[in-house]
Amino acid sequence: MANIDPRLFYEKVLVDNGITHAFGVPDSCLKGLLSYLYATRDVPEHIVTASEGAAVSLAMGYYLSTQKLAVAYMQNSGLANSLNPLQSMAAKEVFGIPMLLVIGWRGRPGEHDEPEHALAGPCTLDILTSNGFPYEVMPDSLPEVIPMIARLVKIAKEGCTPVALVVPNHRFAPYRQDEMEQNEKTGEILNGASSKIYKGLSRVEDWRSAEGELPLSRENAIRYVLKQLYPTDVTVSSVGGSSREIYMIQKETGEDISRNFLSIGAMGHTYPLAYGVQIGHSSGRVICIEGDGSFLMHVSNVAVLAAHAPPNLIHVVIHNRIHCSTGCQPIPINTENFLSLAGSLPYKQRFFVDSAEGLIQACEWAEESTLIVVVVNQSVRKELPRPAEHCHDLRDSFMSSFIYN
Ligand SMILES: Cc1ncc(C[n+]2csc(CCOP(=O)(O)OP(=O)(O)O)c2C)c(N)n1
Structure with missing residues (x-):
């Protein structure tokens, strides 16, 4: 019972196995460990996310740019929230990304717990088994945990x-020793979100450059963004059309696809993934290119991460007002509300643009944690190619873009 010293667990179990970074949503079974992390580790070594999927996505991005495993921690009731990026991206059947999930086990059979854990508790190990994720149940002594990890x-x-x-x-x-230090850390994160507004490009009411048809298509917007990249930059793009257009453009122009990570799954987890990549990529920028439907799906994770995102992370959100890739169903929010929502997020710089000039200007001016919303028309090609390469090959070629220590 309550035997394992969190500091020793971190130092002797995690760090000695090469794990220094942990991302996740808190759980009471993990309380001692999490209090230790709150008290002693800052962003990016320890990041509390708004949902469990973001923790998995961060761990994934972090692995891609560092070749190191991270912890993604959660309560077992949040395992369901993490299954989308686990199944659609990290699983060995897709990109095959190693990471250590640390899952608090509420509602464990034989233990009294609250009613909301009555189903999730007994199902937890089955969920891991049915997904083919190897697991072990933590024993209560450190000497046993060390070889297990x-x-x-x-x-x-x-x-x-x-x-x-x-x-x-x-x-x-x-x-x-946690209480005081924990309060200090919380204060730091909450206060870290000062914003800098560039007149003319970032106010919601100023985003239109001219009356009439919107001049840019999604494809053209992506073409302009790709043209603004430096050789040291990488992109991380969202599921559906954006990734397929990037693939098409790079193939067409004979550019190397290896600096572009195409998230073929896990809608809504693109920004945490890009954030994770950025942790291991200080020599260039990470440009996250995401559709508005994907952005909207887990925007709370963006709200948490953008406040302490570094200057080399640029988030380009393509606002076409539809789920284009699944048959052009409208996203359930109008442009005014979408831009208000985006404008309220704690990036340091925000630009709303609808023209090539505006987009190029915004890319040039982006020098801190930045959001660029590009408002585009809805024209798209009838056919877009899908990556012909196996996901493992796409992963390996993306990973070859980074210098590992
Ligand atoms: C979790 C999840 N739900 C639904 C889908 C199906 N899906 C694939 S692309 C897409 C639309 C994405 O819309 P958006 O991000 O706006 O990009 P667009 O296609 O408009 O460029 C949807 C709903 C999915 N891949 N994953």
Whole structure:
């Protein structure tokens, strides 16, 4: 019962196995460990996300640019929230990204718990099994945990797969020195969101450059963004048309696709993924290119991450007002509300543009954590190619863009 010292767990179990970064949504079974992380680790070593999918996406992006495993932690009730990026991106059947899931196990069979855990608790191990994610249940002594994590990390690396440590209640001892330091850290994050507005390009009411038809299509907007890239930049793009257009344009122009990560799955998790890539990519910029439907799906994660995003992370959101890739169904929010929402997020710079000139200007002016919303028309080609390469090859060629220590 409550045996394992969180500091020793971090140092002897995680760090000794090469894991220094942890992202996630808090859970009471993990309380001791999380109090330790709050008190001793800053962004980006420790990032609290708005949902569990973002934690998985951060761990994925971080692995791509560092070749290192990160922890994605969560309560088992949040495992469902993380399944989309786990199944559609990280699984060995797709991109094959190793990471260590640390899952608090509420509602464990045989233990009394609250009613909301009555179904999720008994299903937890089955969910991991049915998804093929190897797991172990955490014992209550450090000497047993140390070889267990070494085993899991080996399986993760060799099998290119997420693995899980399932943590029953009362495994971690409390972390004693936490309270004051924890408050200080929270203050830092909340206060970190000062914003800088460029007149004429970023106010909601100023985004139109001229009356009439919107001049840019999604494809043209992407073409202009790609033209603004420096050789050291990489892109991370969202599911559907944006990624397929990037693929098409790079193939057409004979450009190397390896500096573009095409997220073929996990709608809504593009920005956390790009954020994770950025952690290991200080020598250039990371341009995240995302459709408005994807942006909207998990915008709370953007709200959390944009406040402390570094200057080299630029988020380009393409606002065509539809889910174009699935048959042009309208996104359920009008442009005014969409821009108000985007404008309220804690990036340091925000630009709303609808023309090539505006887009080029915004890319040039982006020098801090930046959002560029490009408002485009709805014209698209009838056919767009899909990547012909296997996802593992796309992953490996993207990973070859980074210098690993
Ligand atoms: C979790 C999830 N739900 C639904 C889909 C199906 N889907 C694929 S692309 C897409 C539309 C994306 O819209 P948006 O991000 O605006 O990009 P657009 O296609 O308009 O360029 C949808 C709904 C999905 N891939 N993943």
